[in-house]
Amino acid sequence: MPNLKNPMAPQELLVAGAALKAGVFDALREKPASLDELVQGLSMDRRALWTIMEALISLGYVVQTGKTLTLTPEANDLFFNEDAEHYLGYSLIHTFNVIKAWTHLPEILKTGQPPDKERDQQDIKGFMSAMKKGAKRMAEPLVRICLAGLPEEAKVLDLGGGPLNYARPFAFAGADVTVQDIPEVCALMESMLLPGEKINFVSGDFTKEVFSGHFDLVFLGNISHIYGEEENLLLFQRVHAALRKGGRIAILDFVRGISPMAELFAVNMLANTKTGGTWTMKQYTIWLNTAGFCQVELHDIDGRQIITAASL
Numbered sequence: 001m002p003n004l005k006n007p008m009a010p011q012e013l014l015v016a017g018a019a020l021k022a023g024v025f026d027a028l029r030e031k032p033a034s035l036d037e038l039v040q041g042l043s044m045d046r047r048a049l050w051t052i053m054e055a056l057i058s059l060g061y062v063v064q065t066g067k068t069l070t071l072t073p074e075a076n077d078l079f080f081n082e083d084a085e086h087y088l089g090y091s092l093i094h095t096f097n098v099i100k101a102w103t104h105l106p107e108i109l110k111t112g113q114p115p116d117k118e119r120d121q122q123d124i125k126g127f128m129s130a131m132k133k134g135a136k137r138m139a140e141p142l143v144r145i146c147l148a149g150l151p152e153e154a155k156v157l158d159l160g161g162g163p164l165n166y167a168r169p170f171a172f173a174g175a176d177v178t179v180q181d182i183p184e185v186c187a188l189m190e191s192m193l194l195p196g197e198k199i200n201f202v203s204g205d206f207t208k209e210v211f212s213g214h215f216d217l218v219f220l221g222n223i224s225h226i227y228g229e230e231e232n233l234l235l236f237q238r239v240h241a242a243l244r245k246g247g248r249i250a251i252l253d254f255v256r257g258i259s260p261m262a263e264l265f266a267v268n269m270l271a272n273t274k275t276g277g278t279w280t281m282k283q284y285t286i287w288l289n290t291a292g293f294c295q296v297e298l299h300d301i302d303g304r305q306i307i308t309a310a311s312l
């Protein structure tokens with residue numbers, strides 16, 4: 001039986017995360033298979049896959065009947081049943097990648113920079129799933145705070161909103177939503193829009209250009225921690241230019257000195273980004289005022305902060 005109380009225990013996390021990332025659970029979900037069929041179908045090394053499968057059997061993720069390997073109901077719930085109590089989905093891939101990045105901290109302490117890395121489709125799916133998990137309980141109060149007092153059918157630009165965790169609830173609340181994200185995320189997520197769902201996608205790097213459209217609201221969900229002080233100030237200036245006069249910026253992040261998670265989360269940004277970190281309310285206020293915003297306000301939802309401000 002998987003360690004449902006603590007599926008993040010390191011060895012279990014690493015072996016299950018590796019199998020999920022490499023597509024082993026996807027293959028078994030599609031069809032139970034023998035070891036040799038899996039070796040062939042996934043182009044894997046037989047000794048390596050045998051060793052991992054034996055470990056997964058001992059941990060209760062897979063059962064073997066004769067030669068046939070099948071996912072256990074617990075593993076199926078953990079990865080593929082969104083309604084299950086212990087559902088993790090592909091977010092385990094993201095956790096796996098986070099651990100991988102943190103193992104480089106001794107070198108990063110010398111260089112200040114994370115090693116280069118490439119993301120494949122499984123990594124993107126893992127990232128999206130982790131973002132979705134984090135957003136589930138936040139979306140409803142966040143949308144209420146962000147849209148308060150704005151016109152009906154407010155024009156909203158969701159910067160880095162590709163995972164649709166907030167774009168969807170904004171659209172559901174009646175807003176006219178545009179998402180700006182990087183091309184590969186836009187391509188993946190545009191194909192996942194629900195029938196009749198109206199969300200516009202714009203591909204583009206917002207460190208170079210922010211899509212303009214006299215927006216009532218520009219929302220930055222978990223964006224400021226990816227970038228350093230200089231980039232954040234420049235981004236807020238671009239956001240100001242994309243808003244109508246009196247429009248609103250709303251920033252969701254872990255504010256240093258207020259969120260109990262901010263210090264440790266900054267380590268994740270150190271391990272994964274060139275300039276990212278978590279920032280204090282004083283820093284946000286200076287960037288916002290310098291970029292032309294006033295009425296800076298702080299809201300709190302369960303230890304996550306939303307900062308709103310109005311464009312002058």
Ligand SMILES: C[S@@+](CC[C@H](N)C(=O)[O-])C[C@H]1O[C@@H](n2cnc3c(N)ncnc32)[C@H](O)[C@@H]1O
Nearest residue numbers: 131160161162165181182204205206207221222
């Ligand atoms: C941490 S995720 C946040 C996703 C979503 N806003 C949320 O809070 O759930 C960051 C998102 O911003 C996008 N992103 C990061 N840097 C970007 C850039 N320079 N230009 C466009 N999109 C970017 C990423 O692709 C990703 O979808």
